[in-house]
Amino acid sequence: MVGTRLRRQSLGVVFLVVLWAGTAAAQTAAKPAAPPAKKNPLAKLIEPWPSAEKMTERRLEAESDPLFALAEPLEVTLVGNFKAINRDRKPESKTPFPATVRIGDASIPATINARGHLRRMARTCDYVPLRVAFAKKDVKGTLFARQDAVKLVVQCAGGRDYEQYILREHLAYRIFNLITARSFRTRLARIHYVDAATGKAMGTRLGMFLEDESSVARRMEGRIVELPRLRFDDVDTDTLMPMMIFQYLIGNTDYSIYALHNVRIVQRPDKSLHPVPYDFDVSGLVNPPYGIPARTLMIKSVKERLYRGPCRPQSVVDPYVANFVAKKEPVRALPDTIPGLDRETRDTVRSFIDSFYAAIRTPKDVRGLFVNCSQKSTM
Secondary structure, eight states: OOOHHHHHHHHHHHHHHHHHHHHHHHHHTTSOOOOOOOOOGGGGGGSOOOOHHHHHHHHHHHHTOGGGSOOSOEEEEEEEOHHHHTTOOOTTOOOOEEEEEEETTEEEEEEEEEOOSGGGSTTTOSSOOEEEEOOHHHHTTSTTTTOSEEEEEEOSSSSHHHHHHHHHHHHHHHHHHHHOSSSOOEEEEEEEEEETTTOOEEEEEEEEEEOOHHHHHHHTTOEEEOOOSOOGGGSOHHHHHHHHHHHHHHTBOOOBTTTTBSEEEEEOTTOOEEEEEOOOSSBTTTOOTTOOOOGGGOOSOTTSOOOOSOOOOHHHHHHHHHHHHHTHHHHHHGGGGSTTOOHHHHHHHHHHHHHHHHHTSSHHHHIIIIISSOOOSOO
16 A cells, blocks of 8 residues: 555645646746756656556556567577677667567567666676667567567676576576566577678577566556655555565565665556566576675675565565465476576575575564564665
C-alpha cells in the first residue's frame, strides 16, 4: 500500500502541474516561445489510464512476445562498426550507430548504442553492453516483433570463464522468474559479430537479450514511473519481499530502491508501486572478477550474503519464505537446464543455492534474518 507521504507527494504534483500550466499560458504572449522544457517525470503519476480491457490486451500481448516465448538460445548475427562502439565508454553517451540484425531468414535494420555504467568501463570489460533499437515496420513478423528497443547483455570479455559468468547471470534471472512473474525475462543468444565496413567476422560470443522495462510493466498491467527516494512502506509488500529475499539468495547488494539503482518502479492503476530488479552480475551467484561490494556495507566479498530488506513480523515474512522453500527443488534443478553451463559451474552455483536454503532451515533462522534484523526505513 502506498504510504501517506507518497499520497501527499502525488497531490503536490497535481497542484504544481496545474500551477505550471496556468503560469506558462500567461507568459506565452509576453515573450517568444522557449525550447520545450524537459517533461517532469512526476507528471506520469497523474496521467489517465487506459480502459481495463485495453490493459488486459496489452498484458496478453506482452506475455506472448515471441522473443521470450521459448528458452532455447538464439543464433544471431550482428553487423556494425564495433571498433567505434567499443570506444564509446562515456556513461552519458547514447550515440547511435547503424547496424543490421540477422536472424534466420530475416535481415533487420537497426541502430545500436553502448549503455551501462560498470560494465561499460574499459577497466571492467573488453566489450560494452548494447542497446538495439528497431523501427516497428522493420520487425513486423519477425522474432523481434513489438520490440522498439531491447538491451543486449554481452559477454564481458573473451574466454570460457566470461562465458560462464553470463550464463550464471541468466540463471539468476531464471530463478527470479520461477519465484515471481514480476521479473525481467531473458533470452540467451550466440552472437556472431561482423564488421560493417569489411564484412569480416569479428568473433562469436554469448549474449543475453533483456526484456524491455515497458514490456514488464504491461505484463503487470501497469506503467514505468521515475520515482526516486521511495521507502519500503511506499511500495507493494507482495512485490518487495520476494525481491529482497531473492537478492539475499543470490548474494546481491548492488541495487537501491531509494536511488533507483538497478531497480525499475511499476505503478498500477490502484496507485500501488512495485519494484522490479535487474542487473545481477555483481552477485555471489555470478561472482565475476570485478564483483566487489560497496565498502559501506562492511562485507568482504559478494559471496558473503547481506539482507538489505525491511524487518517484518514473523507472520508477514513466513508466507514469502514458504514460497521459496516450496520451490527449492525446481530452483536447484535450474542449473541443469542452462545450455553451456559446465559441470564445475553447475556444482558451484548449486552449492551457493544450497547455502541459502541452509540459512533459512528453521523458524529461528528466519527470525534472525528477516524479523529480528537491523531495522531500516529505506535502502
